[in-house]
Structure formats: C-alpha cells, structure tokens
Amino acid sequence: MNSASNLSTLADKLRNDIRSLVIMAALIGGLILWFAATGSTDRVIYRGxxxxxxxxxxxxxxxxPSGHYMIERNADFxxxxxxxxxxxSYDVQFGRHQRANRLKTVRKASLVGC
Structure with missing residues (x-):
C-alpha cells in the first residue's frame, strides 16, 4: 500500500511540474511575441x-546619434x-551575433520636438 501512495504522490508532483513548465513556456512565448509586435524605439535628431x-x-x-535607419517613402517620411x-520605431531582430550597426527598418517616425 505504501508504494501505491508513493506512486500517486509522484504522479501529482509530475503533473504539477509539467503544468508549471507549460505556463512558463507560454509566458516566455508571449513576451517574445510582444517584443516582436511592438519593436524597439530610438530617439534621434533627423539630419536628412x-x-x-x-x-x-x-x-x-x-x-x-548615427544609426543605420531605412524608411519607406510614405506619409511619415x-x-x-x-x-x-x-x-x-523599428523592427526587432532576435538571435545571437546581432551587430550594433545593423540596418534598422523604421515602422513609424513620431515627432518629439523641433
């Protein structure tokens, strides 16, 4: 009888561990999606x-400061x-070995002041 209760306790612990891992994976995935959707923003002075x-x-x-920004010819530009x-605001790239001087595709240019 003792081994049956140990198996039951072990099964409950395994179920809780799996549930915790699934929740953690969902939270990390949501965070990655949020960063991909919102992008990143730099404040710069436009020089032409x-x-x-x-x-x-x-x-x-x-x-x-100098950056490598590219923008579509649209109303923002x-x-x-x-x-x-x-x-x-520009697209975020994930992964290793991202260069600091990579080309940044601007999604939106918001005026702060002149």
Whole structure:
C-alpha cells in the first residue's frame, strides 16, 4: 500500500511540474511575441537623407546619434523635417551575433520636438 501512495504522490508532483513548465513556456512565448509586435524605439535628431545609398521606394536616414535607419517613402517620411527630434520605431531582430550597426527598418517616425 505504501508504494501505491508513493506512486500517486509522484504522479501529482509530475503533473504539477509539467503544468508549471507549460505556463512558463507560454509566458516566455508571449513576451517574445510582444517584443516582436511592438519593436524597439530610438530617439534621434533627423539630419536628412543619406544620398550615398539609393534604393527604389526606400530612403536611408542620416541621424544623430548615427544609426543605420531605412524608411519607406510614405506619409511619415514626407512629414519629417531636418533638425527635428523623432522617436523611430523599428523592427526587432532576435538571435545571437546581432551587430550594433545593423540596418534598422523604421515602422513609424513620431515627432518629439523641433
């Protein structure tokens, strides 16, 4: 009888451990999805278009501090004024060996002040 109660206790413990692992995996997955959906934001001073890089439908931005930002030719880009401060929201990339100088694709440019 003692071994039967030990097996029952062991089964309950295993069930609780599995439940905890599933909850932890769901929370980590939700956090990753949240970061992927919201992206990341940098506050920069817009210094104009980088003429050295040309690509149809896209513009490379010169900013201070220097960053590697690319934006689609859209209403956000058309409204940008040289010398103004912007919050640039861009896509986040996950994984190892991410370079600090990687190209950042801007989703949205929000004016902070001029």
């Amino acid at each position: 278009v980088d003429q050295a890089w040309a690509e149809p439908g896209r513009v490379y931005l010169k900013t201070e 058309a409204a940008m004024k040289v010398g103004c401060v912007y919050d640039l």
